[in-house]
Amino acid sequence: MSYQFIYFDLDDTLLDHKSAEAAGLKDVHRHFGLFENTGTEELIDVYHQVNSKQWSLYSQAKVTRDELQRNRFELTLKELGLDKSRYEEVGNFYMQAYRNHWQWLDGAKEAYYGILEKYPVGILTNGFAETQRKKFEAFDLYNSAQATVISEEVGVLKPHPDVFEYATEQAGVSKDEILYVGDSFSSDVEGGTQFGWNVAWFTQNGEADKHQKADFVFADFIDLKNLLKV
Structure with missing residues (x-):
């Protein structure tokens, strides 16, 4: 051809992307005392599950872009039994950390x-x-x-x-x-x-x-x- x-x-x-994402989440885990009783791998695994589902819903136009950005951290925190009201600061920190590992x-x-x-x-x-x-x-x-x-x-x-x-x-x-x-x-x-x-x-x-x-x-x-x- x-x-x-x-x-x-x-x-x-x-x-x-996968390595940058994992490294960014490890930075999140270290930065926030919120995760002191949560294992790093547990955070990464739960985030992956939540994020994959949200992107699938987004691709089907079942959630908006803003909902995706909110849900992936709010639902991760909820799934881990943590304070889900902190989704925004956790999400913002993650995006900065993620960029450092490209x-x-x-x-x-x-x-x-x-x-x-x-x-x-x-x-x-x-x-x-x-x-x-x-x-x-x-x-x-x-x-x-x-x-x-x-x-x-x-x-x-x-x-x-x-x-x-x-x-x-x-x-x-x-x-x-x-x-x-x-x-x-x-x-x-x-x-x-x-x-x-x-x-x-x-x-x-x-x-x-x-x-x-x-x-x-x-x-x-x-x-x-x-x-x-x-």
Whole structure:
């Protein structure tokens, strides 16, 4: 297949969101005496469960963005049996701490810039728009990527087809000429392939039936570079 444009997902594809999130929550745990009788891993686990559910509801337009931001910490505190009225200060501190831990995933920076020498590239991401814009700025992605698409600014989240349609228009090529590199099975693999994009799935997932949904599956960026001959 001759690709004409390469789109990347951002969180947990190029940037290590999971590690930054965990480190930010550890900072929260250390900072607030509120958590003195709560284990760090318990906080992280409960937050993950609550946050994942809230993002799912948000993607289905069942909660607003403001409700998501409030609920994920208010409900975490409630689940832990702590003072849920402190959700706002905990949430604000977390966002500052989270930003201090942003970094590239292993091999992602080299692959991104190697691919950039041969192909036009873009970024297509879910996430809060102001946070993702800060990441674009921090990692110089505005200057390197030809298209930077944040689904929240489009008005719907991946895997909604409108996001992929908008991103295709921004790329200026036909949808079957795009390769999308992403880590999420539902948002990236299913969303992209159902719209007609080619998808390279970055995953450690060993489920062969899911692998068949993607055009290419890799766990090491060297394999992606080899696929694209860069």
